[in-house]
Amino acid sequence: MSNCSQTESNCGSNQTHDDVKNYYGKHLSNTKDLKTSACAAPAKPLPKHIKDALSEIHEDITSRYFGCGLTVPQCLESCRILDLGSGSGRDCYILSKLVGPMGHVTGIDMTDEQLELSRKYIDYHTQKFGYQQTNVDFTKGYIENLKGANLQDETFNVVVSNCVINLSPDKKAVLSEVYRVLKYGGEMFFSDMYINKTLSEELKKNKMVWGEGIGGALLWKDLFQFAEEIGFSPPRLVTSRYITFNKELQDVVGDYKLVSATFRLFKVPKCAKKEKCLAIYKGGVTGYENEIQFDANFSFKEGQAVEVDEELHRILKSSRFAEHFTFHPLEKGSGSIKDIISDPFQLAN
Ligand SMILES: C[S@@+](CC[C@H](N)C(=O)[O-])C[C@H]1O[C@@H](n2cnc3c(N)ncnc32)[C@H](O)[C@@H]1O
Known part of the structure; x- marks a missing residue:
């Protein structure tokens, strides 16, 4: 999986990718179609500068938001940011406003319909934010293989992701690629779904359960293990809230519990001293x-x-x-x- 090239013929042959593309490209048409409360209001009220930025985003973009948290860390002026699984581009456009004209945001997604929608509003937001030229681009690719999308080593200050890693069949490859493209001192700030116990193999194969982010939800301890193996500092928990399901999904999922949580992982230089x-x-x-x-x-x-x-x-x-x-x-x-x-x-x- 982690060796897959970016061409449709190679990476597109992964069944999980195809099912997820189908779910987000064809099956869902707006936020309300989801069967969980994942996209509900975040755990905490939005800070004013983020609320203001959000109010400037085109409704066609916000109405196709499928995230599960707030992936906007602090201190972003002039940063270079990468958004994994950028979808309609809502978070990229918020970040575009917050990094300012000297910063840059790249969204990467594998689903044509999502890319087409996000790209359609680049000029609209460039004008809205009063920029001379755009500071956003959307690129097609797989988050397990950022190299295949031509994303170079140590080029980003921040990587964000909103409810996407649970959809990946190879989460360790994703985190390793993030580590590679981050500069030293850079961080990954991401919201995702976590499950309280390992899901049965039968439920993992259910396309709706996977598409809704439950089938591939991580155990939080696995995140800590991957982070350590790859070289990140131990994940810092930011927020967490329970996710509820509609009746159709609840009947399938039974007594499993899920939370949407935001963690931040830093790529700290090896030589940095360790003392309180x-x-x-x-x-x-x-x-x-x-x-x-x-x-x-x-x-x-x-x-x-x-x-x-x-x-x-x-x-x-x-x-x-x-x-x-x-x-x-x-x-x-x-x-x-x-x-x-x-x-x-x-x-x-
Ligand atoms: C749940 S949606 C979230 C979209 C966006 N982050 C948001 O907050 O609205 C998941 C997105 O990730 C994309 N995606 C899922 N797995 C991917 C992968 N392995 N590589 C690239 N994109 C992927 C899907 O195409 C979809 O647009």
Whole structure:
């Protein structure tokens, strides 16, 4: 699978890809056709700058949104961003607004109908945002093989993805490719569906169950294992909420439970030191001037010292957040280890 080339004849021969293309290209015509609550309002209210950007997106695009979370991290000005499984392009256009004219957003998707729709509104949004030229493109390809779509090593600051990795038959290949195309200090910020126990083989083969994102939903511990094997820092849980099903799907799925969770994974330089410290937010991130919520466990008020674990220290220091923080050593013997929530079911509860 991870060796598949980008041509229709090679990659298109994968049955899962064909079924998913059919589901998103032909079967679903708008958000309301989904059989789960995945696309319902996000776990938290949208920050104002994101709400404003969303209000500028064309309705044809927003009405075909099939995501399950908010894949818009903070601190995006001038970033180069890649969106895996960009669909109608809703998130790409929000990000296009937020990165500004010096940034760039690439969406990649394998389904012709989705690509056609997303590309149709490039000029509309370029004008709407007042840009001289577009900062978005949509490319055809498979997220398991970004090389085949000509996406080079270490070229993106941020990779996002909204409810797509569960649809992939080879999630480790996807995450490995993300690691390859990210710059050091870069991050993957993604929302996806997680299941509470391994699904039966019979249900995995059900096309509706797979198409709705349940058949391929990961166990959250598998995400942590893949991240470690590939070289990412341990995933940081951001938000989580339970997903409900309509009657038709509930009858098929039975007592399995699913959450939609957002995680952030960083590609931290190997040499970065590992030590706990006090981190102080200097402010200055657009939309989060007074406080920045980094994940479910850590929030930073401007000017207030927060004790952070070794991994978070490494992440903040080597990423685009570094210029917005100062770091101070902990006094010997001081500090207590904070319990970190990583289980999205625990957070959703
Ligand atoms: C659930 S929809 C989400 C679309 C979009 N992210 C959104 O939030 O509206 C999944 C999208 O991922 C695309 N997709 C699924 N598997 C893919 C793969 N292996 N390679 C490329 N695109 C894929 C589908 O074509 C579809 O457009």
